[in-house]
Amino acid sequence: MRTCLFQSLFGIDFKNPVIAASGTFGFGEEFQDYYDVSLLGGFVTKAVTPEPRTGNPPPRIIETPSGMLNAIGLQNPGLTVFVESILPRIARLDTVIIVNVAGRTVADYMKVCSELDRHEAVRALEINISCPNVKQGGVAFGTSPQIASQLIEAVRTCTDKPIIAKLTPNVTDIAEIACAVEEKGADAVSLINTITGMVIDVETRQPMLANGTGGLSGPAIRPVAVRMVYQVARAVSVPVIGMGGIFCARDALEFIIAGASLVEVGCGMFVEPDLPLRVIDGIGSYCERHGVTTISDIIGSLTVPGG
Numbered sequence: 483m484r485t486c487l488f489q490s491l492f493g494i495d496f497k498n499p500v501i502a503a504s505g506t507f508g509f510g511e512e513f514q515d516y517y518d519v520s521l522l523g524g525f526v527t528k529a530v531t532p533e534p535r536t537g538n539p540p541p542r543i544i545e546t547p548s549g550m551l552n553a554i555g556l557q558n559p560g561l562t563v564f565v566e567s568i569l570p571r572i573a574r575l576d577t578v579i580i581v582n583v584a585g586r587t588v589a590d591y592m593k594v595c596s597e598l599d600r601h602e603a604v605r606a607l608e609i610n611i612s613c614p615n616v617k618q619g620g621v622a623f624g625t626s627p628q629i630a631s632q633l634i635e636a637v638r639t640c641t642d643k644p645i646i647a648k649l650t651p652n653v654t655d656i657a658e659i660a661c662a663v664e665e666k667g668a669d670a671v672s673l674i675n676t677i678t679g680m681v682i683d684v685e686t687r688q689p690m691l692a693n694g695t696g697g698l699s700g701p702a703i704r705p706v707a708v709r710m711v712y713q714v715a716r717a718v719s720v721p722v723i724g725m726g727g728i729f730c731a732r733d734a735l736e737f738i739i740a741g742a743s744l745v746e747v748g749c750g751m752f753v754e755p756d757l758p759l760r761v762i763d764g765i766g767s768y769c770e771r772h773g774v775t776t777i778s779d780i781i782g783s784l785t786v787p788g789g
């Protein structure tokens with residue numbers, strides 16, 4: 483373990499800045515056959531909702547020239563199964579476990595957060611504020627500063643654990659949303675979730691995904707994600723966690739230099755399951771090459787000529 487990669491953020495010690503992203507790493511165990519998951523800085527679980535969900539009908543994943551489009555629909559076994567059978571098993575892993583939380587209503591989020599608050603193995607909660615809010619007529623929680631901040635304010639009353647607000651890029655001004663959730667008690671923000679997209683089968687003249695639209699991830703979204711991390715990091719005081727199309731250490735370093743304290747690796751692991759290990763190693767080598775003794779020295783170190 484390289485000491486230059488260590489950081490203490492929102493009360494948690496991270497052995498390195500590389501985290502596996504929600505929805506692309508299952509509940510952690512699935513990857514144990516490939517490598518020792520404890521080598522990661524941490525991982526974020528698939529979203530947990532109060533009730534079990536089967537997700538959307540197939541097809542729900544389509545490849546695009548530089549990434550993928552998915553409409554999984556938050557498939558997960560639900561809070562009870564997660565807490566009673568999955569959590570006791572993954573609690574043994576020697577890395578930071580962050581649980582991604584979703585719901586249809588504010589009450590749903592509060593229920594999941596209150597329950598998870600009682601479990602020591604859960605170190606932080608990543609609040610997925612990019613889900614349809616049925617009570618708000620389908621408006622995503624994350625697209626309105628008011629609704630996003632009300633949700634964070636509500637879950638703040640349910641837990642003392644660090645709260646990470648996961649932001650959607652499908653907005654005009656992501657920094658405005660980040661500031662709103664910071665004000666109501668988010669300990670960190672993570673960004674970006676997928677960008678809404680569509681692929682059409684020209685023969686049938688129908689969308690390729692059964693859901694019609696889906697979320698675009700992968701290399702195509704990286705420049706957008708880096709720009710958003712840069713904007714948000716300048717607007718908030720809490721740590722920023724960056725993600726979107728990280729496929730190598732150089733990609734991760736872009737996010738770090740733009741202002742991310744941690745990075746999440748997502749669908750790149752579908753191509754290379756142990757990609758996070760290569761990213762960790764590459765960031766370490768970069769630090770050695772550039773005489774960086776602590777990673778904090780390069781976080782947000784971007785210089786913009788004339789800017």
Ligand SMILES: Cc1cc2nc3c(=O)[nH]c(=O)nc-3n(C[C@H](O)[C@H](O)[C@H](O)COP(=O)(O)O)c2cc1C
Binds near residue numbers: 554674746748
């Ligand atoms: C198949 C799939 C499932 C995902 N499920 C979730 C989820 O349950 N909760 C969430 O907050 N993000 C989810 N995401 C979004 C990722 O965590 C990440 O924000 C996004 O894919 C961008 O990173 P990437 O380009 O490195 O994949 C999912 C992404 C994919 C590809």
